[in-house]
Amino acid sequence: MNNSTKSISAEQFSTPEICDFRLSLKNEFDSFLTTQKTKYAPEDCLTVDLHCHDHNSDVPDELWGRILRLPETWLKTKKLAKLLKKNNCDVFTVTNHNNARSCWDQIAKGEDVLVAAEFTCYFPEYDLFIHVLTYGFSKDQENILNELRSDVYSFLKYAAKNDIPVILPHPLYFYTRNEKIDIGLFEKFAVIFSRFEVLNGQRDLWQSVLTLNWAQGLTSDKIIAYAAKHDLNPYDFGVDPYQDKILTGGSDDHTGIFAGQCGSKLYVENLQERLKTQSASSLALEAIKKGNVAVFGQVAENEKLNIALLDYFSQVATKIEDPGFFRIMLHRGSPLDKVGCFAVSNILLEMQKNKYAMKFFGFIHDAMQGKKPSKLIKWNVPKKFRFCIEYLEQIAESKKQSPEAFATTVNNSVNGLFTRLNEHIADSVEGVMVNNKGPKLENFTTEEITRKFEIPSQLTALFLGGGKRQDNLSNINLEKLVDKVSFPFLITTILAAASLASTRVLYQNRVLLNDFSEQIGKNSHPKRALYLTDTLRDKNGVSNSLSGKLAEAQRANLPIDFLVCDNNITPEPHLYVVKPITTFMVKKFGEQEIRIPDLMAIAQIFYQGGYDRIICSTEGPMALVSLFLQQMFNVPNYFFMHTDWIDFIKHGTELNQYERDRVRRLMRALYNRYDGIFVLNSDHQQWLSSHEMQLDEEKIFLTAHHTQARNPNIVKRNKSDIVLGATDDTPILFIACRISKEKGLFDLPVIITKAKEKIPNLKLVIAGSGPATEELKIALSEVMPDATFLGWQSKEQMAALYLSLDLFIFPSKFDTFGNVILESFVHGMPTLAYNCKGPKDIIEHGKNGFLCETKIDMANAVVEFFSTPALQKTMRANALVRASEYQAEPIMGTFMENVGLDIPDGYNTTSKVDNKIDNNIERLIADISKKTPSEKEQSVQRTVA
DSSP states (O other), rough: EEOOOOOOOOTSSSOOOOOOHHHHHHHHHHHHHHHHTTTOOOGEEEOOOOBOOOOTTTSSSSSSHHTTOOOOOOOHHHHHHHHHHHOSSSBBOOOBBBBOOHHHHHHTTTBBBOOOOEEEEEEGGTEEEEEEEEESOHHHHHHHHHHHHTTTTHHHHHHHHHOOOBBOOOOOOOOSOOTOHHHHHHHHHHHOEEEEEEEEETTTTHHHHHHHHHTTTTHHHHHHHHHHHHHHOGGGGGGOOTTTOOEEEEESSSSSSSSSSSSSEOTTTTHHHHHHTSSSSHHHHHHHHHTTTEOOOOOOTHHHHHHHHHHHHHHHHHHHOOOOOHHHHHHSSSEEEHHHHHHHHHHHHHTTTTTHHHHEOOOOEEEHHHHOOHHHHHHOOOGGGGHHHHHHHHHHHHHTTTTHHHHHHHHHHHHHHHHHHHHHHHHHHHHHTTTTTTTOOOOOHHHHHHHHHOSSSSSHHTTTTOOOOOOGGGOHHHHHHHHHHHHHHHHHHHHHHHHHHHHHHHHHHHHHHHHHHHHSSSSOOOEEEEESSSSSSSSSSHHHHHHHHHHHHHTOOSSEEEEEOOOOOBBBBTTEOOOOEEEOOOOGSSSSSEEEOOOOHHHHHHHHOOOOOOOOOSSHHHHHHHEEEEHTTOOOOOEEEOOOHHHHHHHHSSOOOHHHHHHHHHHHHHHHSSEEEEEEESHHHHHHTTTTOOGGGEEEEEEOOOOOOOTTTTOOOOOOHHHHTTOOOOOOOEEEEEOOOTTTTTHHHHHHHHHHOOOOEEEEEEEEOOOTTTHHHHHTTOOOTTOOEEOOOOHHHHHHHHHHEEEEOOOSSSSOOOOOHHHHHHTTTTTTEEESSSSSHHHHTOOOOOOEEEEEHHHHHHHHHOOOHHHHHHHHHHHHHHHHHOHHHHHHHHHHHHHHHHHOTTOOSSSSOOOHHHHHHHHHTTTTGSOOOOHHHHHHHHOOO
């Protein structure tokens, strides 16, 4: 393996440009906050965080938290109060879940407290739990409210009757996905609530701006209409439909990091005089009831929630206790929930055995609170991990800066830390494999890797080294490997889990957010796709076809951007490039380098780029990245199937049926994770829906590669410049591909031997490179000793070869499409291929090429082609016609429709054939007999170009 990224500090971490959508949200919300600042005179306002929690929020709403007996926070009331005071809050309140214990405790100590709680109420018709912030109740009323919260209507009616003000927090966020939720729920919200939290410190801008625009758009006419529609009387809930909705803010802090940094300004007329005789809490309650509220603070996308969850997970890792096997199994929840919690508890409890990881998790928590690790600790840390302490120092130091600067520093530091630790893991894995007294991974063939991809079912054999030595991955000393990577692996796991969970929490109801924005007619999320690939500028057909798609996205400014992991590619419009954490090469497989991407960097690009769907085109590391992003952002994920790996191992390896079935099952498991699979031929379409792969037919889309514009500056070469001793009349076969066994190249000796019986002066030109080059030269040495091997050719060189030579031969039965067939057609070269998947969907037999069943058929087709000059001319013209039927716009347009993207105005999606080009070609064919051979060819090529 090869480390290819240098040390990255928080300041150096590359942050992608924020998309127009997110900038528009920021500008809109900043404008709202600006007006809020001037709403009331500052001297007449009390500052309060209306939504924060401490350790008495000890029964979480999340099922897994309850099963694992995890509180929502370990934050002490005293520390919360101190933080709120530090952030200039004049009134102390804490809104714990379903209890006001902290408020009563502080009152008992003589503190002035605004009594509050966040009650979880049940919406019966939606089978849904919602939160309701509630203020100013007594202990007796708290008991009644807890009894009534099983029915939200009874709860709110009781609160209204007793003049207890309530606020609906984070109206667009729910703790569970619920298919019953529709716009009718929000119509009811409008009728039964007067106050809405539009700034929640733990939610992102999109939810905040959607809530703001919805609440501000609730006119009296709408509320009255909703009341009639749902048979609800707003006055039963203390709602006056003729008054504007009251907008509030709160931090929703659970960790003691952000409390008081955002909240509400409560206006009280003649405040300073009234404070001489009345408590701040009573005046705050009065202002909330009257609706004299202005919002302050900032929303920081997913960054604050990511920080909060990272701090929370760090504490969970150090503080979790064994929840008990029977308790887990007997708890409410699905079997999957229980198995998941059992696995998580075991992982976390095992983590606690790693003292270095536990100390580091503690340091993370301290850094979030602004406390640096001591210098002694820094120098006691092994040198190879000292950078971890440096990142924590940056985080702690940034706590002294603005909340926005702190959030940015933390997230950049986490990204840098994640990258560096993964580099260390890569080095450690390589070191263990090298010292394992066996061959390196890069020396394995794909066949060997497939056979060795196995671990024993006997755990003692895996972890303790027991059992017989086997010829598979069991021979790796897993205990030694875990020992070397345990610390960085545990830390990166927590970092990735926090990032995944924070974003998943925000977007678990993404469909609802999309529907909601459409309903209010504002802030619709753009439909944009990020196209992930492991290869783009490499020497293979997949790279060539993807480069064509990128070129079309750039030309037409399509809502598709590409992302590749590579050390040598330069970013372009519509193209992101991330540097690999490490690279390795399976040498005997060819020239394709395997690159391990930086997961955090890609996730940040996806988020800030405003994408809402993923396309992946390779089964390598990017496939795993796409599945992670799918779970993280709750977005559709599509796969573009370029390669038939089952056919590849069948024709290119000696794996038996059992071993091929293993690969097939792995492919089936992978493809089933996607929302749609794009295939390049009808055979693949049928195979994926067959009993072998069992994919839903509706998820399989037939597509094609499109032709790329022909370079008009490329001119035809003399055959003698390509093949020594050739003349313009010399018949020359041409083939271009990666030189490997699965490409069918070893059929050539038989084909050429048979064809030369009738065409003795037949020549062969081969462009490309690969692992079987020398073997092919030997195989051809007797029948075609003067075969011309050109090696890898550039796009311009290939174009000249297509224009100069006669017939393209494509003996592969492995390729799913055959992009080189289209390339040859674009330049007027007919193609000879087997009648199999890929070629049979492109070539029209006898019209623009030949489809053959056997090697002898291929030889006969070669003879027929070179023996019939008129057929050659007609086929060249028809090849150009066929190329015109694979234009970019209709193919890419259909592709975008299937992915769910909007088609740009004026983009042609109606026909594969441009009528003007088609008519010109038909006129050319009709007029072919009137021209000389050279005039015919030049005329056809001019028209299509």
